[in-house]
Amino acid sequence: MNMDMDMLTPILIALIGAGGLWQLLSLKAKQGHEALMRDRS
Amino acid sequence: MAQALGISGTYQAIRGANGPAQHIAVSLVGLTYCGMFAGMVPDAIIGAWAGSSLLVLLATVWFKKIWLKRALLLDFVLSFTVLTFYFLHDHSAPSGPVYHVMTAHGMEAGSRGQSSMSMLDMFSHGLACAMMALWSLYLANLVQRQLLEAQRFEVAFEGEVLK
Secondary structure, eight states: OOOOHHHHHHHHHHHHHHHHHHHHHHHHHHHHHHHHHHHHO | OOOOOHHHHHHHHHHHOOOHHHHHHHHHHHHHHGGGGBTTBOHHHHHHHHHHHHHHHHHHHHSOHHHHHHHHHHHHHHHHHHHHHHHHSOTTSOSSOOEEEEETTEEEEEOSSOOOOOHHHHHHHHHHHHHHHHHHHHHHHHHHHHHHHHHHHHHHTTTOOOO
16 A cells, blocks of 8 residues: 555544543543542552 | 433433443444545545444453453544544545536536535534544543442452452
8 A cells, every 4th residue: 555645644643642632531540540549548 | 200410410420321332332333434434534444443343342242341442442543543534635626537628718627426515514524523533532431440440449349359
């Protein structure tokens, strides 16, 4: 498959955007979990 | 008699609604929507999106929660990719042969059997794809929180596996 810039640009934008969003939500979930674990102990 | 949920109750219900019905719904809607983007997004990406939607369905029924989370994440990345391809696609560009015709006003270009997308059509396509991306992200996050909760209860009950 011929991968040119027209093909790569949307893929790169999607990977960076999706990765950033997931990292943010994942971090928030982990922080909430750790706070609950600390409260318990 | 059952009372109305209200805004706060509805928000709480949505926040915790992590039943298999939602996972199957996101999978079936993904499989339905992927064909709408044919011709605007490379076929390989559309095929991959359909595959990831099918994977969510299989993971809901047969796989462990961690694999369901991974399938939902893959579905999120692919629907996000379809969304970026869709927005970067030149909607005014003809997708078929363009004919040049001599008219009373000089040479004019035209194409047969193709209707350009209206603003409403473009808006609906974009919104559908954005909704799919956000839906799978939200479900992946819900499954992750569910896994963390299960871990917390496992610690609370000293390693006892909860059913």
